[in-house]
Amino acid sequence: MASGLGGLNKSPNGVVIGLAQLALPDPHTREALWAQTQKVVGMVAKARRSNPGMDLIVFPEYSLHGLSMSTAPEIMCSLDGPEVIALREACKAYRIWGCFSIMEANPHGNPFNSGLIVDDLGEIRLYYRKLHPWVPVERWEPGDLGIPVCDGPRGSKLALIICHDGMFPEMARECAYKGADIMLRTAGYTAPIRHSWKITNQSNAFTNLMQTASVCMCGSDGTFDSMGEAMFVDFDGTIMAEGGGRADEIVCCELRPDLVREARVHWGVENNIYQFGHRGYVAVKGGARDCPYTYMHDLSAGQYRLPVGRRRRAYRWQLVRFCSPRARLQTHPQQLEGVTP
16 A cells, blocks of 8 residues: 555545654753653644644654653652643644653652543543563563553554664554554664664554554754654555655655545455464364463563573673662552543
8 A cells, every 4th residue: 555645645444643753852840841841742733734644643752751761759750740741732733643752750769651542622532651661771660550552543453662662563553453453663763773673663564464664863962863763564565655864854655544444344265363362263163262472471471581581691780780670560540541530
């Protein structure tokens, strides 16, 4: 499927998404965080001016925080804080959906790496906490809200995963299983992950009959260099549109979630999201529906163990200058999906 010339030729069932290759910031004060928030608000305005038909503008992971990995309280955000309020107001003012990244203060432990999808009325429609921090580099608390899916613009179903999440095929499968036809992936990746970024964006789409829209931070903060490389992938795994390394470029594409839904119903060959739970349905009526995967049973029972066992090298917290992790994960009340805080 074509991209509709970046959404310029919008079809009746199309969803036009912009991926913002935001220039990498480096804030260390509350004032710098607010200035970066205003930069993002300005990019929301740019998205609307540059493409009146755009339905959703997506910003990368770390778009407010940068790649310092600092957990300093002065650059942490909250759902009811001024930064999130400003982002919500921007979506309402410019009548556009937005996907945003915040580092969220956590009174029970390390901060969460969180993502929000806001509709064109300024309401939070999806609230997600990154399940798989990029250890041992990232110190964020592992997410505790599962993988939510929300109704998106023009009849779409949206899911959001963050950066390293996309390296786990189970993440994309969960998004598709819960009904997402478009999966957003926001990231702060740097050049060493370039190849892995591309092939996982494609495999996440193909193996789940799902369209993916993915974007990284872009440019240099004087220490780190993020790569941009926005990428849209169709449900057959083909690349529809992609960006390069130009900071603050908005890469646009029209996606067709209606065709995703059609393929999930009518495809036989390579309808993997269906066949996964209906193995060999040509030979067995309805297909085999057992779970033959040892790792799934072990993970569910809290007994996930790799074959390398005790030989697995543990990267100690001292290597990355983090405080020692606490003994076990604390659980906190979970917010209901689709409810505005």
